[in-house]
Amino acid sequence: MRIVDVFVLSRDIISEYKKIHAGTLMHPIDVLGDKGVVSIIGERTKLKIETACLRWSGYMFRAQLRRYGDRANIIYSHELNPCWSRFAICKEAFHLLSGDTKNFSSDPVALVNGLLNQMPQYKVDDDIGEIAAEHLAITGAVQLLLPHEFTPLLDRLESSGKTHYEIATIFKVPEKIISYRLTPDTKAIFKQLEEIKIPN
């Protein structure tokens, strides 16, 4: 999957989101609830998606996705603040939207060793789909929570002197995600994506 494919997927979800919200796109984007992006992803993938916050340290991992044939569970740690919780849920939900079977993790030992060592236990002729899937899901989550329609407002807030933390509280996303979204490289990517004409 390419970055532009992530953009197309997230744009479709945001388009549906706007329809549900009477044609408007207000910040912050709703993640949960009947009108949230997770609900839309559930309808799009025909998966019943349930989220659950559990009380664990979150030291090794902060969230988990379990995908079954007709449903999925997104589990996140109570240690995550609301902004990180929203981001983690979106990121896992985006896996459901974007994941095809070749990116499914069927070997937990290889998966965990890969996470710990940053070097997946691949065979020489495997492609690197799994690592790419993680990056794509993060990119997708950013595009769901901070779609290109928010770019003018983000730019205005930044120009007005608001800190990334202050901007993050407005959009209810992690400060780090605002910082990423406002880097020159990310702005350039979003600008490129906006200029691509994608047939509906």
Add this chain to the structure above:
Amino acid sequence: MEEQIKFLSWHAEEVKRGLVDVKFFTGEGCFLKNTTSEDFFREANTVNSLFEQGIVVERKDVF
């Protein structure tokens, strides 16, 4: 290996129930942490246990 074995046992049972994919969000990553896979699986087993018991935290601040 005890925690790994326990997790793999859980995983095998879940596969029979239709599990096709499991993913973890490590946030800033585990690479710099001085930990082992046993530590990871211990935490994963804790999560499994909590989930099976239905001990969820109500979060009205997450929307």
